[in-house]
Amino acid sequence: MKSQIVDEYLNAIENELQAINGKYSFTTVYIGGGTPTVLSEIQLIKLLNIISKHVDVFNLNEYTIEVNPGTLTEEKILALKDSYISRISIGIQSFNDKYLKFLGRIHTAKEAKDIFSNLREKGFENINIDLIYGYSSQHLNEWKTDLRECFKLSPEHISAYCLTYESGTPLVEMMDSGKLNKLSEEEELDMYEHTNDFLGNNGYNHYEISNFAKPGKECQHNTVYWENREYIGIGAGAFSYINGERYCSIKNVKEYISAVRSKKNLICFSEKLLQEKRASEILIMALRMTSGISKNEFFDRSGYNLTELFGTQLSILTQAGLINFDDERIKLTRRGLSVADSVMMEFV
Secondary structure, X not given: OOHHHHHHHHHHHHHHHHHHOOOOOOOEEEEOOOOHHHOOHHHHHHHHHHHHHHOOHHHOOEEEEEEOOOXXXXXXXXXXXXXXXXXXXXXXXXXOHHHHHHHOOOOOXXXXXXXHHHHHHOOOOOEEEEEEEOOOOOOHXXXXXXXXXXXXXXXXXXXXXXXXXXOOOHHHHHHHOOOOOOOOHHXXXXXXXXXXXXXXXXXXXXXXXXXXXXXXXXXXXXXXXXOOOOEOOOOOOOEEEEOOEEEEXXXXXXXXXXHXXXXXXXXXXXXXXXXXXXXXXXXXXXXXXXXXXXXXHHHXXXXXXXXXXXXXXXXXXXXXXXXXXXXXXEEEOHHHHHOHHHHHHOOO
């Protein structure tokens, strides 16, 4: 993105924040949706100053920014520290240079470790590391090595995602043309199971399907999504969820900037969830958390009796050993977690 457009975009973000100033109080802020550290130092400082001007960042419970090891400099780290950022989410993805090259990453494993050490030296005490497994031809032992390398750094939080093949992407084109082979479901499951065992045995709480944290270091911001609570998104393509309505801002950056300038409607998509669909979403999102949801909490948030609404599905999934459902709570079993997407489809 050219420098002029970046500056125009940052100004538009400030105008959007200005428009909602005072309407909401925020407990968490998450700067992501890409790689904010691709901005120049001056642009990054401008963004951080804009947020500080309109949000009481000093009193946030959690203030996160996503960073890329290949674009995070010494000066940018200092700027983050000066702006009360309390949590860093670093997209390392792999400690194997072969797979970093496969992903098109511009950093090496050594550079990622050096960046992590630098963040620690600057006083950041809450760091998440993003990892990906399930690469074509990846062996379980390679993934075990990745996890061990990650554990040596001792981050407070680890997100471990299986590589996804989405239609229209180069990965799918390579797979269709026979240039790469997707791992079998059994191989991916072995990696997932090992992740649960290794991190669980080394002090990390498996609190969400793909997320692991040291005690008390669970991501507060993302928990808002999983608990289906309200949130505001700022910027092009940002989603918000307020009063049971989900909406998305214009995705094209230039069109977004133009709409903000002319004070036009920024929303390109919205849906008001019907009560039953909202109840379904509350359950599906809650099941992402290993703690699940209690019957009482489900009723308080949805207005529905869990058994009356989903009795048939609950009975079938319990008998299949995919969920635990007793008088108090519903949650996925360990086996259910490994096939969570299929389980959740039963409640759509």
